[in-house]
Amino acid sequence: MPDFFKSIPHNFSAKDRALIEKALEFATIAHKNQKRKSGEPFVMHPISAAIILGQIFPDTATICGTLLHDITEDTNTTDENLKLEFGDEIASLVDGVTKLGKVRLRNSKDEYYVENLRKMFMAVSKDVRVMLIKLADRLHNMRTISALSKDKQLKIATETLEMYAPIAGRLGIGAWKDELEDLSFKIVDPENYRITADLLEERLAARQKSTRQMQKELASILRMEGIKFQEITGRTKRIYSLYKKLQRYDNDISKIFDKVAMRIITKSTADCYSALGIIHKHFNPLPGRVKDFIATPKPNGYESLHTTVFDSEGRTFEVQIRTDLMHETAERGIAAHWFYEEQGKTDKIRRGANWFKELHAWQEEMANNPEEYLEGLKIDFFKDRIFVLTPKGDVKDLPIGASIIDFAFSVHSDLGYQMLGAKINGKMAKITDSLKQGDVVEVLKSKKAATPSRDWLASAKTSNARAHIRKYLAEHDKGLFQRVRELKLQDFSSRLPGLPTFFRKK
Ligand code: MN
Numbered sequence: 001m002p003d004f005f006k007s008i009p010h011n012f013s014a015k016d017r018a019l020i021e022k023a024l025e026f027a028t029i030a031h032k033n034q035k036r037k038s039g040e041p042f043v044m045h046p047i048s049a050a051i052i053l054g055q056i057f058p059d060t061a062t063i064c065g066t067l068l069h070d071i072t073e074d075t076n077t078t079d080e081n082l083k084l085e086f087g088d089e090i091a092s093l094v095d096g097v098t099k100l101g102k103v104r105l106r107n108s109k110d111e112y113y114v115e116n117l118r119k120m121f122m123a124v125s126k127d128v129r130v131m132l133i134k135l136a137d138r139l140h141n142m143r144t145i146s147a148l149s150k151d152k153q154l155k156i157a158t159e160t161l162e163m164y165a166p167i168a169g170r171l172g173i174g175a176w177k178d179e180l181e182d183l184s185f186k187i188v189d190p191e192n193y194r195i196t197a198d199l200l201e202e203r204l205a206a207r208q209k210s211t212r213q214m215q216k217e218l219a220s221i222l223r224m225e226g227i228k229f230q231e232i233t234g235r236t237k238r239i240y241s242l243y244k245k246l247q248r249y250d251n252d253i254s255k256i257f258d259k260v261a262m263r264i265i266t267k268s269t270a271d272c273y274s275a276l277g278i279i280h281k282h283f284n285p286l287p288g289r290v291k292d293f294i295a296t297p298k299p300n301g302y303e304s305l306h307t308t309v310f311d312s313e314g315r316t317f318e319v320q321i322r323t324d325l326m327h328e329t330a331e332r333g334i335a336a337h338w339f340y341e342e343q344g345k346t347d348k349i350r351r352g353a354n355w356f357k358e359l360h361a362w363q364e365e366m367a368n369n370p371e372e373y374l375e376g377l378k379i380d381f382f383k384d385r386i387f388v389l390t391p392k393g394d395v396k397d398l399p400i401g402a403s404i405i406d407f408a409f410s411v412h413s414d415l416g417y418q419m420l421g422a423k424i425n426g427k428m429a430k431i432t433d434s435l436k437q438g439d440v441v442e443v444l445k446s447k448k449a450a451t452p453s454r455d456w457l458a459s460a461k462t463s464n465a466r467a468h469i470r471k472y473l474a475e476h477d478k479g480l481f482q483r484v485r486e487l488k489l490q491d492f493s494s495r496l497p498g499l500p501t502f503f504r505k506k
Contacts, residue, residue: 007051010058019086023064026085030075038147045140046070053136056173057335062129065093069133073098096130097137128334131167135176138164142183157187162393170387170395172301172333181240196243203259204236207315211260214317218262218279225278230265230324237261257289257308261318265327269294272321276305279319283309286316294326302330386437402461404431408443409465416468420446432459452476 004024005017012020027046034042050066064086071077072094082091142160145153161184168177186193211234219232237245237259249255266272272294279285289308297303304322311317322330329336388396388407396410404424408431409416422429423442432455435441452472460466 004047004051008054008058008063010054012058012060016060019060020063020067023067023086023090027067027071030071030077034074036144036147038144042070042074045144048143049133049136049140052139053132056175056332057129057132059129061089061093062132064090065097065129066133066136068094069097069137073101093127093129093133096127097133100130100134128171131171132335135164135168135173135180139176139180142180145183145187153187157184160184161188166395168333170397172329173331173335174302174333175331178238178241182238185240185243192243193239196239196246199253200237200239200242200259203253207260210311210313210315211262211317214262214311217311218264218319221278221282222264222275225274227275227278228267228271229275230267232265233263235261235263235320257286257316258306258318261306261320263327264319264321265324266321267323269323272305272323275321276307279307279309279321283311283317285309289318294322301333304330386435386439388435389438389440391440391442398435399461401434403434403459404429404441404443405456405460405469406462406465407435407441409460409468410462411443413468415443415445416465417452417472418445418448420444420451432456434459 004020005012024047028043031041031043031046036042036045046067046069049069050063053066054063068082068086068090072079072082079091079095082094138160141156145156148156160180165177165180165184168180215232215234219229222229222232237256242256242259245256246253253259264275266275276290286308289306291306293302293304293306303326304320306318306320308316308318325336386398386400386402388398388402390396390411394411396407398406398410404422405416405419408419408422419431421444422431422433423444424433424435424439426440426442452469454473456469457466460469
């Protein structure tokens with residue numbers, strides 16, 4: 001058994017440590033006669049899941065919840081027992097995980113998929129820690145999946161790839177998303193996994209030397225120019241993410257620039273921009289490949305500068321530049337906030353995604369009261385965001401108060417322009433209706449041209465939808481003016497005095 005506390009790089013207070021030790025002991029006794037399919041004692045599973053969890057989110061209640069997550073389901077221990085032993089907070093986390101565990105994906109093609117995804121997001125919005133436990137549980141099950149029958153492996157891996165990995169991504173936990181994707185892709189589609197892995201390996205072997213050289217060059221240039229940095233590493237694209245990207249680029253690996261990326265970790269945001277300038281001074285950038293995710297972070301909060309440059313031999317390299325805090329956020333997502341709080345570094349983070357901003361502001365208020373902070377994590381985390389689903393289960397992240405109009409434009413601008421009506425959870429609705437957490441929205445399209453009107457603006461909350469509507473109206477007005485002018489000329493000609501009647505239009 002791994003040494004629990006050594007596996008989690010965090011200093012727990014004596015009180016927290018005692019509570020975790022109590023949960024460890026409690027779980028060991030409760031599961032004592034159970035074995036996993038692999039033959040090892042069952043308790044190894046909750047312990048391993050709690051280590052996975054603790055490594056990105058070392059919160060005592062959530063760690064205890066993970067240690068106890070299978071207890072009410074698989075042993076004689078009841079919810080009441082847990083409440084008495086560990087209090088309401090931990091018992092409610094375990095209860096949440098047990099309920100979430102009943103949500104099953106049967107067949108991704110059928111309605112259950114969307115319905116289940118909907119339940120998942122409802123659960124996330126209530127208490128994000130329940131989802132963190134569920135994800136850690138799933139990651140450990142995926143790591144140890146080989147002990148199961150082929151049928152079960154396929155079922156669990158499919159569910160992981162379609163449901164859990166996207167949720168980890170949406171919560172910004174890159175480290176978990178990547179691992180969940182690669183572990184399940186290998187089982188769901190072994191042939192393409194192999195092909196992609198081989199392709200990647202071949203490329204990497206060929207580039208190993210140049211990558212090391214690039215790393216050295218970058219380091220010496222930055223040092224020479226006096227830019228402070230913590231480290232420069234080479235990162236390889238993950239197999240599943242490469243596979244998905246290849247599909248978008250005609251399976252042509254030469255069109256993919258970030259197979260290998262150099263990652264520069266700096267100490268400050270200003271250093272990120274200076275480093276970018278210096279790199280462009282020494283290496284030619286590939287036009288159109290500079291991306292500033294610091295000024296405009298991705299919706300899940302990801303921040304970084306990306307550029308692609310040519311080395312002296314004409315090979316392309318993607319370079320990613322970010323601070324250590326941005327890096328932590330990319331790996332741990334929402335859980336990183338907790339980490340920053342502990343380190344007293346919250347003042348240094350700039351949050352991009354709205355819900356991050358919201359949390360951050362709130363977090364500052366709560367800086368002196370961590371207990372209240374965690375309490376608030378339950379309610380306020382997604383306070384200003386809602387998750388809404390397409391009939392196929394794609395998740396759209398919208399601000400509270402968003403309407404069907406916002407939703408349609410977030411799916412595709414054409415869908416917005418041609419929208420006639422919509423159904424919310426299968427019932428007809430007005431396109432100006434606002435949406436609620438977990439709604440499944442189906443937009444009905446007109447076969448003909450666009451339909452936007454000026455009063456749509458009143459119901460459009462997102463700048464994306466508003467920009468599209470305005471653009472349409474401006475063009476539409478122009479067209480209308482043109483038609484009115486033609487009409488008038490026609491009208492006028494028909495009334496010209498003195499023209500013989502047979503020239504007149506009938
Ligand atoms: Mn479990």
